Amino acid sequence: MTEKKKKIIDVALEMFSENGYKSTATNQIAKEAKVSEGLIFRHFKNKEGLLKGVLEVCERNVSKMFDPLDDLKHPKVLLKNIISLPFNTGRDNMRYCKLLNKLKWEVGGEIESIFEPIRKKTEEVFELMKYDDPKSEAETLLLILDGVISKVILNKFESKLIVHDNLIKKYEV
Amino acid sequence: MTEKKKKIIDVALEMFSENGYKSTATNQIAKEAKVSEGLIFRHFKNKEGLLKGVLEVCERNVSKMFDPLDDLKHPKVLLKNIISLPFNTGRDNMRYCKLLNKLKWEVGGEIESIFEPIRKKTEEVFELMKYDDPKSEAETLLLILDGVISKVILNKFESKLIVHDNLIKKYEV
DNA sequence: TTAAATTAGAAGTAATTACTCACTTATGAC
DNA sequence: GTCATAAGTGAGTAATTACTTCTAATTTAA
Numbered sequence: 001m002t003e004k005k006k007k008i009i010d011v012a013l014e015m016f017s018e019n020g021y022k023s024t025a026t027n028q029i030a031k032e033a034k035v036s037e038g039l040i041f042r043h044f045k046n047k048e049g050l051l052k053g054v055l056e057v058c059e060r061n062v063s064k065m066f067d068p069l070d071d072l073k074h075p076k077v078l079l080k081n082i083i084s085l086p087f088n089t090g091r092d093n094m095r096y097c098k099l100l101n102k103l104k105w106e107v108g109g110e111i112e113s114i115f116e117p118i119r120k121k122t123e124e125v126f127e128l129m130k131y132d133d134p135k136s137e138a139e140t141l142l143l144i145l146d147g148v149i150s151k152v153i154l155n156k157f158e159s160k161l162i163v164h165d166n167l168i169k170k171y172e173v
Numbered sequence: 174m175t176e177k178k179k180k181i182i183d184v185a186l187e188m189f190s191e192n193g194y195k196s197t198a199t200n201q202i203a204k205e206a207k208v209s210e211g212l213i214f215r216h217f218k219n220k221e222g223l224l225k226g227v228l229e230v231c232e233r234n235v236s237k238m239f240d241p242l243d244d245l246k247h248p249k250v251l252l253k254n255i256i257s258l259p260f261n262t263g264r265d266n267m268r269y270c271k272l273l274n275k276l277k278w279e280v281g282g283e284i285e286s287i288f289e290p291i292r293k294k295t296e297e298v299f300e301l302m303k304y305d306d307p308k309s310e311a312e313t314l315l316l317i318l319d320g321v322i323s324k325v326i327l328n329k330f331e332s333k334l335i336v337h338d339n340l341i342k343k344y345e346v
Numbered sequence: 347t348t349a350a351a352t353t354a355g356a357a358g359t360a361a362t363t364a365c366t367c368a369c370t371t372a373t374g375a376c
Numbered sequence: 377g378t379c380a381t382a383a384g385t386g387a388g389t390a391a392t393t394a395c396t397t398c399t400a401a402t403t404t405a406a
Contacts, residue, residue, distance in 0.1 A: 027364090041365060105277075213395095
């Protein structure tokens with residue numbers, strides 16, 4: 001992976017997540033990355049190929065978001081951390097999530113698979129905590145957290161902290 | 174409002190909500206609506222003007238979705254109906270919501286105002302039900318329902334009914 | 347009947363787009 | 377040093393886009 005190729009991916013990630021996939025022209029990317037437009041197609045063949053390259057980086061990093069949860073054993077602590085996850089997302093991770101969400105609505109790509117590990121882990125937590133229906137309980141919680149991160153991404157949160165506390169209380173963790 | 178103008182709005186609504194605003198070409202709309210392309214610009218001046226026209230219809234109808242709630246007086250029944258709202262959305266209303274959501278991510282338009290009435294009503298319900306913090310309680314619930322309708326729209330729901338029951342139980346209604 | 351509004355249809359425009367191609371420059375193995 | 381391969385350039389292209397403009401037909405209402 002050359003420096004220029006990295007730069008192209010980086011810039012594309014930034015611009016796709018800000019302006020959307022279709023609305024971002026390849027020559028704009030080239031300009032911003034200080035690279036000839038032809039190079040984009042040499043490396044990625046297509047604009048779609050570029051998107052794939054960007055998505056690989058995206059998925060790799062989003063997966064990493066869930067790694068710290070592996071160290072937690074106590075169910076209540078684990079659940080608390082799962083809930084808190086979308087509330088304290090760093091800038092980089094927010095960009096990855098922003099792109100994934102944008103694509104979900106723009107292209108309709110299959111994203112669910114990235115979140116399968118966290119779904120499974122959440123389900124396990126509810127099992128340990130003897131919830132009646134851990135599966136649907138997990139789906140409900142992830143639904144909520146999905147909504148939370150959407151709001152965070154779009155900066156539409158009036159009262160982030162209060163909602164967080166509310167959820168912590170609801171799940172008694 | 175002539176028939177052709179109505180037809181243009183109708184087709185644009187359909188195509189915008191399916192393929193997005195920017196990805197839908199005006200000549201495609203004209204073709205689908207069986208109308209000369211020039212007519213679109215005569216009626217709406219711009220593509221943006223067309224979007225405005227479509228959005229007006231959209232907002233008018235989405236507002237209507239909440240009207241039946243006005244008849245309900247008993248807080249528990251009202252809350253139950255608020256929760257159920259996104260779970261049994263008709264085809265037409267789903268299209269309006271789909272467009273609004275797509276635009277939220279594609280253009281970043283201001284949509285929140287449409288949902289202000291339902292937010293207020295939800296807050297009132299929680300007040301009547303003596304919840305500790307009705308405001309944040311309302312925000313949390315609407316967050317959830319927003320997630321629900323997103324999943325419904327995108328057909329990503331593994332277990333719609335179970336999540337619905339889960340929420341009904343959680344709020345004890 | 348007549349004037350005004352609506353519409354079709356076709357051609358054209360300037361801008362933008364994804365993508366190509368012929369070419370040059372670096373890199374590394376022998 | 378040589379030579380193949382990869383990295384990089386930048387002008388060019390064909391297609392698409394939103395939008396205009398013209399004329400002529402059709403509909404509507406007074």
